[in-house]
Amino acid sequence: MDFKRSDFPKGFRFGVATSAYQIEGHAKGGAGLTHWDSFAATPGNVVRFEDGALACDHYDRMDEDLDLIKGLGADVYRFSTSWARVMPEGRGPVNAEGLDFYDRLVDGLLARGIDPAVTLYHWELPQPLADQGGWRNADMPNWFADYTEAIMGRIGDRTWSAAPINEPWCVSxxxxxxxxxxxxxxxIRATARAMHHVLLSHGRSIQAMKALGVKxxxxxxxxxxxxxxxxSAADAAACAHYDAIYNRFFLGGLFKGAYPEEVLDGLAPHLPHGWQDDFATIQSPLDWVGLNYYTRKRISAVDEPWPAYAYAPPQGSLTDMEWEIYPDGLKNFLTRTAREYTGDLPLYVTENGMASATTPDPDRISYLTDHLRSVQAAVAEGAPVAGYYVWSLMDNYEWALGYEKRFGLVHVDFETLARTPKASYHxxxxxxR
Known part of the structure; x- marks a missing residue:
């Protein structure tokens, strides 16, 4: 990499990202059962029934991992907190050991001169709440606000940034x-309600954090x-449906107080009663927006019910996820988001990276280089990009794909849990630095 910090705007922040369930070791520290534990234990859902019970054992190896972040020279560490670690039942009693863990994490980052950037939810819902319908349940915004108060009442005075929910599209x-x-x-009904309740929960969480004085x-x-x-016109229409569902629905709710018509064509009958009245909460003012970007999809029309699209084969070079490497998409989103939704609000690339088992890892270095150049191009076109975080610090549990896909700058031997920085880390x- 031949970049210099001066090649980016003054104050531009570089960082790395992880998530709680993917690295911590969820079986430790009094954490409660999550719907991911149940999902992983169900045949056919996850490679080899693998789960996050041990993961990278970050719970016991925190100091080693924080030293790796410091050695990298990162300005920011974006991590998530586990709802079930903080509140094992999802509601009610708080797990003191869980709060102490995140307290130590934030203090450890600050002691090393690293800014803590917390995300409150990265997909592992407490199983007792899943038993009550999870994101389909209209009480979720209230439950999530209570969880927000529990965790941010403890660490919110020392975090550099905070966001409620990672990747609403994936959650819903x-x-x-x-x-x-x-x-x-x-x-489809569960989907419509989850999509809306995720955004309403986001808004309630933002309001709860503001009441606590979190910045x-x-x-x-x-x-x-x-x-x-x-x-073809049919493929163009199918692509518009895909773009509306994946890319425009959540930004539309957050910044326009409206959902795209292409989405309402299918979901409107299934949205909760009175959903139109929730946008005042959903649109609670923000200080920044994060974009997670990895790939593009080629979309074709199919003769099926709504949304009537399918994925065409990818083109060009692929990652180990079989995702097309398409750096221009990152520039396109940064400029489009600023132009159509957020204006001068700072934008952060909160996740970008690739799965690759190649050693040492020249392909990852090339991927990151090309995407950083795409960020530079967006800045040159006026996008207010303020930071870029690599996914991920270390190889980890990649959800339904278990431990096979390696996104890390640091190699993890999942037999010994030894950490070894890769060429991309160096x-x-x-x-x-």
């Missing part, structure tokens, strides 16, 4: 319509650039 659509993630449903609050959405598979460290 991927998990309730496509069934690929917990709770593994394929139900620098944002939202983190995931994006996939979409292009029609052909020049390349970034040489530049960031």
């Amino acid at each position: 659509w991927l998990s309730h319509f496509e069934g690929h993630h917990a709770p593994g449903l394929r139900d 620098n609050l944002g939202a983190v959405c995931n994006f996939e650039w979409a292009t029609p598979a052909s020049d 390349a970034l460290a040489d530049w960031w």
Whole structure:
């Protein structure tokens, strides 16, 4: 990498990201059962029935991992807190050991000169709440606000930034319509309610954090650039449906107080009663927006009920996830988000990276280099990009794909749990330090 910090705007922040269930070791420290534990224990859902019970054992190896972040020269560490670790039943009693863990994590980051960037929910819902319908339940915004107060009442005075929910599309659509993630449903009514309740929960959480005096609050959405598979009008319409569901629904709710018509064509009959009245809460003002970006999809029309689209084969180079490497999509989203939704609000690339088992890992270095150049191009076009975080610090539990896909800058031997920095780690460290 031949970048210099001066190649980016003054004050631009570089960082790395992880999530609680993927690294901590959920069986430790008094954490409660999550719907991911149940999903993983169900045959056919996860490779080899693997789960996050041990993961990378970050729970017991925190200091070693924080030293790796410091050695990297990162300005920011974006991590998530586990609802079931803080409140094992999802409601009611708080687990003191869980709060102490996140207290030590924040203090450990600050002692090393690293800014703590917390996300309150990264997909592992307490099973007792899942038993009550989870994100389908209209009480979820209240439950999530209570959880927000519990965790941020403890660490919110020392966090640099905070966001309620990671990747609403994955929490709702991927998990309730496509069934690929917990709770593994394929139900259009459940999907519509989950999509709306996720945004309403986000708004309630923002309000709860503001009441606590927590500063620098944002939202983190995931994006996939979409292009029609052909020049046909049918493929163009199918692509518009995909773009509306994946990329425009959540930003529309957050910044326009409206959902795209292409989504309402299918979901409107299934949204909760009075959903139109919730946008005042959903649109609680933010200080920044985070974009998670990895790939693009080519979309073709199919003769099926709404949403009537399918994925065409990818083109060009692929990652180990079989995701197309398409750096231009990152620039496109940064400029489009600022132009159509957020204006001058700071934008952060809160996740970007690739799965690769290649050793040492020249492909990851190339991927990161090309995407950083895409960030530079967006800045040159006027997008207010303020930071870039790599996914991920270390190899970890990749949800339904178990431990097979390696996104880390640091290699983890899942037999011994030994950490070994990869070439990409050293390349970034040489530049960031």
